[in-house]
Amino acid sequence: MLVMRELMFGPRRFSGLKRDLPGISANVLAQRLAELEDRGLVRRARLPPPASVQVYEATEWGLEAAPVLGVLGKWAARSPLHDPSLPISHVSVMMSLQTMFEPELAGDFVATARFRLGDVTYCADVRKGRIDVRRGEPEQCDFTVTAEPAQLAGVVYGGAPIDVIRIDGDLALAKRFVTLFPLPPKVA
16 A cells, blocks of 8 residues: 555656655565556556656556545544654655645635655645645746655644745745644544
8 A cells, every 4th residue: 555655646766666665675665566566556667768767657547546545544644643743755745635635624725836845846736625736846836845745744734833844935825725734633
């Protein structure tokens, strides 16, 4: 499931998957990718020149697991042992924004945000009580967040002050944006 999660926003190089799945050995990751490929959930592809490198990507069927991964993530966040300050990958934090988004809190809020998380950029578009997240540059945005994934998670879920992350653009919109993702109540 963790390998599938890391492929939800597009193709990834083996080295990037290995970096963002701490504790997994290269052999185990290669084995998991081979198993997922054999089951039709993942395929290998080659990026066009000038990159021309091999990547792994979720198949259309594999991408259908995204809602399931989101539900599991929300369920796991209810654990009394859940710690939003632990290391988190860029995919995980962006997928968590999709999962924890609360339409009632958003109301008529409208914003497009750019997230620069290490060497990866995402776009999050909030409008009409929905959030759409994708990897890549937005055509235009209201604010840009530059942070490490764990810093972003700390602000959104851990109560860290917003000045821990860099915000360029409309600070008021950014401050409102980070309030739209409440964690579910912990189990007793």
